[in-house]
Amino acid sequence: MVRATLKSLLARKVRLLLSGLAVVLGVMFVSGAFVLTDTLGRSFDAVFADGFSDVDVNVAGKPKVALSEAEGEQVATPVPAAVLEQVKTVPGVAEAKGVVNADGARLIGSNGKVVASFGPPQLGENWLGESDLVTLREGREPRADGEIVVNAALAKAAKVKVGDRVGVLTLAPKQEFTLVGVFGYSGGRDSIGGVNEVAFTTPVAQRLMLGEPDVFTSITAQATDGTSPESLRDAVAGALGGQYEVKTGEQVAADASASLKEGLSFINKVLLGFAAVALLVGTFLILNTFSIIVAQRTRELALLRAIGASGRQVIGSVVLEAVAVGLIASVLGLGAGIGVGALLAYLFGKLAGGLAVAGLGVPAAAVIGAFSVGLVITVVAALLPALRASRIPPIAAMQDVANPDRPLTRVTVGGAVVTAIGAGLLFLGLGGHAGDNTLATILGGVLFAFIGVALLTPLISRPVVSLLGAIFAWSVPGKLGRLNSGRNPRRTAITAAALMVGIALVTGVTVILDSAKSSISSLATDTIKADLVIAGAQSGPRPPSFDPAVLDKAATLPGVQLVDGEYGDMAVVNGTRTWVAASSNVAALERIFGTKATAGDISRLAPDQLLLSSDTASARNLSVGSTVTVQLSRGDARTYTVSGIYESSQLTNPMVLPPQAVRDFAMPQPIQGFVQLAPGTRVEDVQPQVERLLADSPEVTVVDLGSFVKQQTSQLDTPLRMIQILLALAIAIAVLGIVNTLALSVLERTRELGLLRAIGLRRAQTMRMITVEAVVISLFGALLGVVVGSGLGAAVVRALKDEGITKLVLPWSQMGTFLILATIVGVVAAVLPAVRAARINVLGAIAHD
Amino acid sequence: MTATVGQQAQAAARASDVWKVYGSGEAQVVALRGVNAEFERGRFTAIMGPSGSGKSTLMHCLAGLDSVTRGTVMIGETTVTGLGDSGLTKLRRDKVGFIFQQFNLLPTLTAQENILLPLSIAGRKPDPAWYDTVIDTVGLRDRLGHRPAQLSGGQQQRVACARALVARPEVIFADEPTGNLDSRSGAEVLNFLRNSVREHGQTIVMVTHDPTAAAYADRVVFLADGEIVSELIEPTAETVLDTMKKLDTPAEVAN
Known part of the structure; x- marks a missing residue:
């Protein structure tokens, strides 16, 4: 039996190739995700181990507001200079240094633009001299306050050379320095992990990077010979008390690497999510292939039954075939995944500015994931056809069995039940009734909805396909193609459903993001009464900022009525973290943003008062007169009194602090500025003047309100495009499915095609017939996808109504594009099967002996 | 031995030194x-021979379904030999009708649509009077809306006949048209074919190995080992069977 199975598998290897390809792609995603995160993880380990290689013990302050990588740059609490002296006296310390080292030193390149970073920090630090790791390649060390050195990677990116005057943005607005040297690292490296570094003299670094004199970011110590880092750590910790975090260099490196790896696990999850989509589509494809193959082998299987094979043996033979296909596909997918993972890691390294990517490694998770996913998916997909195969009566071998039209009642009832479960889960998840499991519930709901709709598809395929086909029914080939596509509703349905999944997801996401964009921009345009906005596009962890002096100068420009600068910070308020804002002009809240007070006075703010949004007030159970404790990124915690509460909207901040609080913000410079003009003043007259004021703030520009809103909402386009690209893969797999179904159908209908050719159908007409069938199937799939996707998207948008997404925007033009694309996809998918059909040997097809 | 019967001008199909x-x-x-063979217009010719005698090959070559290695085939005034795929397709569409042993009909189309299929492919309209005549002759008027799966084997084969005739x-080439039918349905189909020749002047060439079926023809041509070895005019089942018996012995080696 096993022999017979493997022989018949080999005889049909081409047919299984396409369905196997779907598994290969899914497995590739899974193993690629693991390989990527593993490789990058090891690369980060190496980078940090290197960076702390000459540190035995590190002393740092505990952060006032702990943040994860995803939330922004955490500000370390500075260590007073006195601690350095204290550490130096600890027995076993050979040498101790005060290190200033903080993210946010942005160099202005020779083109006048800030050198951007897409991830690695832009460190501003004090020059500590050359070491085993760091050597000056050109020039000399910074000696005066107006001198800096930079690492070679930054010098190259900024296109600056020793002797140039360069501007640097820090906690302070732009300041000019003379570049006196360029340094590199051991092994001829320009950068470690893509990090850009600007080194000042110690006092300048303290002032510009930490905001106060005589403090350090950390203190590093080297042990005398014979003292282990661990024992030194314990000695230093004992001497300093519990106020500081004292760790060995190894520990610090491991902790820093671990925090970056947390970000990586997110990438891993995203990739695995897309792998799941690809595999879902692949499952449809394999299910279809095995169904068709079993149908075509009815006689062969019945013959096996007639000569004594049991039903179980027949199931076994089909499942064995699936195992073989799954195994081969898993091996190929794993190989491809390793390649893709390595390629992505390399690209990531490039993009991150020269991260030295660790050698290729294949983690066990990749191998286990590849084989379990590849095998399980294939076997599960083949199980249904296998069960059907086992029910073939032996008598079928003697009869001329076509594919009987089985009633669709069971599959329809099943589909309705599964769809209902999906809808129920979605209702629970979107309605916020699922608590902590909201995301899982929603995803489960979407999955069930897809499978349910796929099961319902055969029922609706007859009328819909017939209707779609009517477009082509004006010619005989078109009419025949239309009839063929409606011929086997299950086959058509599964093929179309595979396409539906990808298109539905893209449509759904587009509906949600477009609705969000439209809701936010109409709200912003309707409520913000500013004529000019100063803002920039955020590319790293830090929002762009500008010189606060611009605000005062802009206020004095003729025609300017009101200027407001907005600041922001992550803070701990009464023990919980929250985003807080500060406004240079509290009156702007009412006059520019049209915010209404619900309690107290929101037009003014004393240094010890703050304002709350109505949502925050009710969530935290606060009212006018309540006192709250606010710990900002820097400084000590302070107590404020609530002096007013304003109505929440999509645009309001949770709370507004007085301008005096700004100096303790992580970034004590405004991130957005709003300018209101006096009636009758023309925007074109004032805009160039503000532009001139911003000459030293290259991170931001001044634009009119409409452009600002567009600039802000266009940030949603990037995730949308990435999702579209990744889901294109799912759609590509579905196209393979169409090719597969058609190829198998052509094979199955060889005799019919021969007959048609015998009675005079031309080759071109034959090809047209197959093409119409393909186009009808893919149009059907796209239509389903657009409808299901709009439904899902609309459901989410409705659920987010309270979050301010009040408008439902259906992307009609994009949906139209999908239908046109589906037509093209159908035509492309039909090429090979159509050529094959047209080449059928008429005589061979109809000869009966 | 070669058979050249009938007047040249009347030939609907002709094979010369094929x-x-x-x-x-x-x-x-x-x-x-x-x-070398000629098939006169308005006559019902049967091609017989033991299996492997080349009778099906001859029919396939005559109908333009297969190419000849040497010699010429003509259908009416058209030389079939040397035509490309589109020429052959046009020939099959406009000049030739087919009735096969099985798989004669498209399962997705109704009986009526199957009958009209060659005309629709060619973009032609049927002659209504002739269409009515054909439908009445095959006796399928009440079954026109049925799909092949809802028709009996005999009915399906009559639909195929109607398609060829309409x-x-x-010339109509019939390849074992009764091979898959019981004797009663087979007789119906053969009667129908003979009537279409006698009453409407259709030309039919039928390949068969069944002497009873061959007896419906006006003339039987016998093939053995790739050559025409004998022929009978106005055959009966007995005369056909006798001729076959004589041929059977030397042809066993073929195929």
Whole structure:
């Protein structure tokens, strides 16, 4: 039996190739995700181990507001200079240094633009001299306050050379320095992990990077010979008390690497999510292939039954075939995944500015994931056809069995039940009734909805396909193609459903993001009464900022009525973290943003008062007169009194602090500025003047309100495009499915095609017939996808109504594009099967002996 | 021995010195050896012979379904030999009708649509009077809306006959049209074919190995070993059977 199975598998290897390809792609995603995160993880380990290689013990302050990588740059609490002296006296310390080292030193390149970073920090630090790791390649060390050195990677990116005057943005607005040297690292490296570094003299670094004199970011110590880092750590910790975090260099490196790896696990999850989509589509494809193959082998299987094979043996033979296909596909997918993972890691390294990517490694998770996913998916997909195969009566071998039209009642009832479960889960998840499991519930709901709709598809395929086909029914080939596509509703349905999944997801996401964009921009345009906005596009962890002096100068420009600068910070308020804002002009809240007070006075703010949004007030159970404790990124915690509460909207901040609080913000410079003009003043007259004021703030520009809103909402386009690209893969797999179904159908209908050719159908007409069938199937799939996707998207948008997404925007033009694309996809998918059909040997097809 | 019967001008199909050779070298099989045959207009000719005699090959070559190695085939005024795929397709569409043993109908189309299919492919309208005549002759008026799966084997084969007839081709080739039918349905189909020749002047060439079926023809041509070896005019089942018995012995080696 096993022999017979493997022989018949080999005889049909081409047919299984396409369905196997779907598994290969899914497995590739899974193993690629693991390989990527593993490789990058090891690369980060190496980078940090290197960076702390000459540190035995590190002393740092505990952060006032702990943040994860995803939330922004955490500000370390500075260590007073006195601690350095204290550490130096600890027995076993050979040498101790005060290190200033903080993210946010942005160099202005020779083109006048800030050198951007897409991830690695832009460190501003004090020059500590050359070491085993760091050597000056050109020039000399910074000696005066107006001198800096930079690492070679930054010098190259900024296109600056020793002797140039360069501007640097820090906690302070732009300041000019003379570049006196360029340094590199051991092994001829320009950068470690893509990090850009600007080194000042110690006092300048303290002032510009930490905001106060005589403090350090950390203190590093080297042990005398014979003292282990661990024992030194314990000695230093004992001497300093519990106020500081004292760790060995190894520990610090491991902790820093671990925090970056947390970000990586997110990438891993995203990739695995897309792998799941690809595999879902692949499952449809394999299910279809095995169904068709079993149908075509009815006689062969019945013959096996007639000569004594049991039903179980027949199931076994089909499942064995699936195992073989799954195994081969898993091996190929794993190989491809390793390649893709390595390629992505390399690209990531490039993009991150020269991260030295660790050698290729294949983690066990990749191998286990590849084989379990590849095998399980294939076997599960083949199980249904296998069960059907086992029910073939032996008598079928003697009869001329076509594919009987089985009633669709069971599959329809099943589909309705599964769809209902999906809808129920979605209702629970979107309605916020699922608590902590909201995301899982929603995803489960979407999955069930897809499978349910796929099961319902055969029922609706007859009328819909017939209707779609009517477009082509004006010619005989078109009419025949239309009839063929409606011929086997299950086959058509599964093929179309595979396409539906990808298109539905893209449509759904587009509906949600477009609705969000439209809701936010109409709200912003309707409520913000500013004529000019100063803002920039955020590319790293830090929002762009500008010189606060611009605000005062802009206020004095003729025609300017009101200027407001907005600041922001992550803070701990009464023990919980929250985003807080500060406004240079509290009156702007009412006059520019049209915010209404619900309690107290929101037009003014004393240094010890703050304002709350109505949502925050009710969530935290606060009212006018309540006192709250606010710990900002820097400084000590302070107590404020609530002096007013304003109505929440999509645009309001949770709370507004007085301008005096700004100096303790992580970034004590405004991130957005709003300018209101006096009636009758023309925007074109004032805009160039503000532009001139911003000459030293290259991170931001001044634009009119409409452009600002567009600039802000266009940030949603990037995730949308990435999702579209990744889901294109799912759609590509579905196209393979169409090719597969058609190829198998052509094979199955060889005799019919021969007959048609015998009675005079031309080759071109034959090809047209197959093409119409393909186009009808893919149009059907796209239509389903657009409808299901709009439904899902609309459901989410409705659920987010309270979050301010009040408008439902259906992307009609994009949906139209999908239908046109589906037509093209159908035509492309039909090429090979159509050529094959047209080449059928008429005589061979109809000869009966 | 060669058979050249009938007047040349009346030939609906003609084979002149037709050779068909499959393969080459050691594996070479000669299926037809210089066959000369004419099939007159308005007559019902049967081609008979033991299996492997080349009777199906001859029909396939005559109908333009297979190419000849040497010699010429003509349908009416058209030389079939040397036509490309589109020429052959046009020939099959406009000049030839087919009735096969099985798989004669498209399962997705109704009986009526199947009957009209060759005309629709060619973009022609049926002659309504002739269409009515054909439908009445095959006796399927009440079954026109049915799909093939809802028809019996005999009915399906009559639909196939109607399809071949309705386009009024130069010649209809029938390849064992009763091979899959019981004797009663087979007799119905054969009667119908004979009537279409006698009453409407259709030309039919039928390949069969059944002497009873051959007896419905006006003339029987016998093939053995790729050559025409005998023929009978106005045959009966008995005379056909007698001739076959004489041929059977030497032809066993073929195929």
